[in-house]
Amino acid sequence: MNLTHDERAMLDGKYGKASRKAMEILVGLGTIYGAKKMVPVSSVQIAGVSYDNLGEAGLQFLSSMANGGGKARVLATLNPAGMDIDNWRSLGINSEFAENQKRVLEAFARMNVITTCTCTPYLVGNVPHFGEHIAWAESSAVCYANSVLGARTNREGGPSALASAITGRTPVYGFHLDSQRIPKLTVEVTGEISHYFDKNESFYFSALGKVIGERLETFGKKEVPYIMGIKSCSNENLKSFCASIATYGGAALFHMENITPEAAKLSSPKPTVIIERSDLDMAVQSLSSSASDEVDFISLGCPHLSIKEIAHLAELLEGKKVIKEFWITTARPIKQIADEMGYSQIIEKSGALFASDTCCVVAPIKGRFNTMLTDSAKACYYAYGKNNFKTVFKTFKEVVAEAVGEGSSHRDSKSNNSSANSILI
Numbered sequence: 390m391n392l393t394h395d396e397r398a399m400l401d402g403k404y405g406k407a408s409r410k411a412m413e414i415l416v417g418l419g420t421i422y423g424a425k426k427m428v429p430v431s432s433v434q435i436a437g438v439s440y441d442n443l444g445e446a447g448l449q450f451l452s453s454m455a456n457g458g459g460k461a462r463v464l465a466t467l468n469p470a471g472m473d474i475d476n477w478r479s480l481g482i483n484s485e486f487a488e489n490q491k492r493v494l495e496a497f498a499r500m501n502v503i504t505t506c507t508c509t510p511y512l513v514g515n516v517p518h519f520g521e522h523i524a525w526a527e528s529s530a531v532c533y534a535n536s537v538l539g540a541r542t543n544r545e546g547g548p549s550a551l552a553s554a555i556t557g558r559t560p561v562y563g564f565h566l567d568s569q570r571i572p573k574l575t576v577e578v579t580g581e582i583s584h585y586f587d588k589n590e591s592f593y594f595s596a597l598g599k600v601i602g603e604r605l606e607t608f609g610k611k612e613v614p615y616i617m618g619i620k621s622c623s624n625e626n627l628k629s630f631c632a633s634i635a636t637y638g639g640a641a642l643f644h645m646e647n648i649t650p651e652a653a654k655l656s657s658p659k660p661t662v663i664i665e666r667s668d669l670d671m672a673v674q675s676l677s678s679s680a681s682d683e684v685d686f687i688s689l690g691c692p693h694l695s696i697k698e699i700a701h702l703a704e705l706l707e708g709k710k711v712i713k714e715f716w717i718t719t720a721r722p723i724k725q726i727a728d729e730m731g732y733s734q735i736i737e738k739s740g741a742l743f744a745s746d747t748c749c750v751v752a753p754i755k756g757r758f759n760t761m762l763t764d765s766a767k768a769c770y771y772a773y774g775k776n777n778f779k780t781v782f783k784t785f786k787e788v789v790a791e792a793v794g795e796g797s798s799h800r801d802s803k804s805n806n807s808s809a810n811s812i813l814i
């Protein structure tokens with residue numbers, strides 16, 4: 390690989406041990422994927438933050454990079470941690486875990502990484518612009534950055550994202566190249582279901598991400614789809630859709646006609662995959678376990694809730710009391726806006742718990758609950774794969790209604806959770 394003078398100096402250890410290790414990681418990765426050079430990045434999102442996923446070995450790696458003088462050269466933010474940094478006790482997190490989680494965050498802070506702990510960095514100030522080269526981990530955020538923002542990133546892992554933060558570089562291959570961003574198949578959502586896709590409800594976007602993601606699997610994970618038939622959508626819809634299509638199809642990029650920025654200059658290629666009502670209905674059904682399962686845990690915020698979603702939640706919960714453990718997961722800066730607007734007070738008065746900085750998947754809650762109710766197809770996938778929870782999938786409004794004891798019993802459908810062998814978030 391052709392390295393610049395500065396990149397060669399990092400590899401030779403002239404910038405310290407951590408920079409050398411980081412450049413070794415990136416050169417190794419670039420060599421595997423046939424990259425000819427590096428490119429500067431302006432933004433990094435690092436995954437692998439929860440101590441529940443990292444363990445002691447992961448923490449030791451981070452400490453060694455911090456001790457070796459590693460410092461982020463560019464804006465770098467973090468994925469969710471294993472707990473709410475302030476409010477961990479009320480979420481039932483034990484103090485030993487809390488201590489270890491704090492050591493993880495301290496290591497990142499020593500490296501000048503901003504400890505935001507959210508999977509929606511684009512809602513809290515880490516917002517790359519169109520065409521910008523970045524290095525992001527977190528599959529839903531990668532898909533959002535590539536598709537919705539038009540920035541350019543591969544699906545980085547925790548170590549390679551950290552390496553990019555320290556060096557300010559990433560090897561040029563995959564989605565950094567024009568040729569890899571061209572769609573290879575068309576997905577047409579038929580008119581009979583276009584009314585399902587309501588700007589104010591992300592439920593069917595989440596299910597659609599599962600349907601298309603699973604179809605992509607049959608064509609090979611790397612195929613970029615050109616999606617037609619969605620008339621309009623909100624940022625929240627796209628957030629949910631990105632999480633699903635990345636989870637179920639490994640997608641890091643899609644184009645959506647009249648919606649995403651690169652779609653206008655592209656045409657719809659053959660073959661064409663048709664998505665019908667029955668596909669969507671089957672996906673919805675498959676995300677719920679059998680009707681006999683009693684929900685004992687409710688979670689909204691996968692990906693982390695926007696301020697608009699929190700405002701809606703406050704409206705739905707005003708004057709009501711929740712009857713089950715109910716976590717609201719969001720980024721801390723979003724929670725702070727909710728505090729200022731009075732939304733948090735309404736939500737907390739209902740008995741729902743804010744779980745800022747974390748989520749129902751990366752928190753150490755395996756064994757605590759049996760069945761989780763959510764509006765997120767991604768949360769269903771990992772709640773089962775990581776925590777062995779059964780799942781019930783409903784709309785945002787239905788989830789809140791169930792939480793306050795006003796909902797109908799959940800859908801009578803077959804158990805068909807997909808197995809998750811590894812945590813990719």
Ligand code: F3S
Pocket residue numbers: 468469508529632690691692693718747748749750751767768771814
């Ligand atoms: Fe975010 Fe956790 Fe979902 S990291 S995308 S809330 S599984």
